[in-house]
Amino acid sequence: MMTGMFVKYFCIFSPAIASLQDRIAVDRFIYEKPHCESVNACRGRNGCDGSILYNRVGQINLANYTNYFNCRWEIRGGLNSKIRVKVESAGNFGIENHRFCGFDRLNLQNFEGTKKFGRICSSPRGETIPYNGMDAVEYGTSANSVATKIKSSAFRNGVTLDSSELVVAFDADNQNTGAGFVLHYEIIGDIDDLVEGELTDIGDNLEAGLLHLTKNIASNQRREAVSNRIRKLFALYSKKMSQCRNGDLSSLLLNFSAAGFEEENLTKVHDEWYQIFEASFEKCDLPIMKKHGSFSQTSWPRRIESVIRSMEKHFSQ
Incomplete structure (x- = not known):
């Protein structure tokens, strides 16, 4: 009888324990938003090459990142443009896996943080497979036209994001490093008046x-x-x-x-x-x-x- 009760209560409380562990991860690593408040804030630290990008097409690379690595890049399109991104799979990708990508993560959002597009880390199916750990609830903001989670496969295959400006931020905690990432981007739409070239900070x-x-x-x-x-x-x-x-x-x-x-x-x-x-x-x-x-x-x-x-x-x- 006692054994049965123990099993019963364990089944009841184990989801709560798991939820608490996830909450601790949120509080400790603050993964809902980038650590770098601006490109300037982190540029030059530990090899961070953060910059502001105006190129019509380009890519952002991070290889073999270290613990406590923080960096931020910004992609700026024209008023009526959107930005298409693709995260490479295979050998160029490796970011510590976590259910919500709360340990090491690649954040994609607009400048104000009112539109969140993805938080990328390695999939539980394989270290070299990009996975979007952002919970569907996080898409439910007034600025998002459709509160639907973007599938992990969309980032791997390429997806057009509903924003003319994009923050690409990477943050790592104090354990387990990885291969990094390669993110390709293209500014779609009205960019004729933009300067062709990279503007550093x-x-x-x-x-x-x-x-x-x-x-x-x-x-x-x-x-x-x-x-x-x-x-x-x-x-x-x-x-x-x-x-x-x-x-x-x-x-x-x-x-x-x-x-x-x-x-x-x-x-x-x-x-x-x-x-x-x-x-x-x-x-x-x-x-x-x-x-x-x-x-x-x-x-x-x-x-x-x-x-x-x-x-x-x-x-x-």
Whole structure:
């Protein structure tokens, strides 16, 4: 009789124990969202090469990751675009398996985290098989048009995600490493105005602050046009800073804070932006600086002024 009761109570409580273990995993590893709050936050740590990607097509690679590895990449398409991704199977893939992919995991979501697409790790059927451990309940947000879990096979075969911008983040805990992953992506749709090339996080906070201000432009078309001008300008700026004859200065603005850009004072924004770029170019050994003698004599001040005036014009409409 006692044995029967023990078996009965064990059957009743064992699911609760399993649920508790899963809850502990959630609380300990916080796998619902990326650890890196921005590309800047983790870039350069333990080999993290996080970057902002504008290429029409490309891929993100991570090989033989270490414990406590955190990194973030961002893919940015045009206003009406979507992003298609495919995670390679076989020899290039290996991320510690867990029921919800809560130990080591590849997170895919939009910038705000209101749309979650997948949390990828190795399948229980095989280490080299990508598996989506995100629970169906996690898809039930107001931002998701259909609260349906994306099948693991979709990520292996290729799937188009309902977002024009995508956060790709990888986080590992303190046990068991793996082969890593290769993620292929393609921006589908309206990207004609986007710069073709990779924009690393040089001045990422400054760029983010300027893009944040474009929210005040009511027209979607005009807002996107101004945003693309800013993105192109920063892509060119990043390229110039990497070509300095006295060394690559593309990390010069990594510690810049964009707090001031929360204010809608375009005169202040212009002055701060000008001073930051001026300081960068004055330190950089470039032919353009030798030719003109100072930053103020180059075309860059006019470019900055043009963007600010364009924002000011559309703010008032």
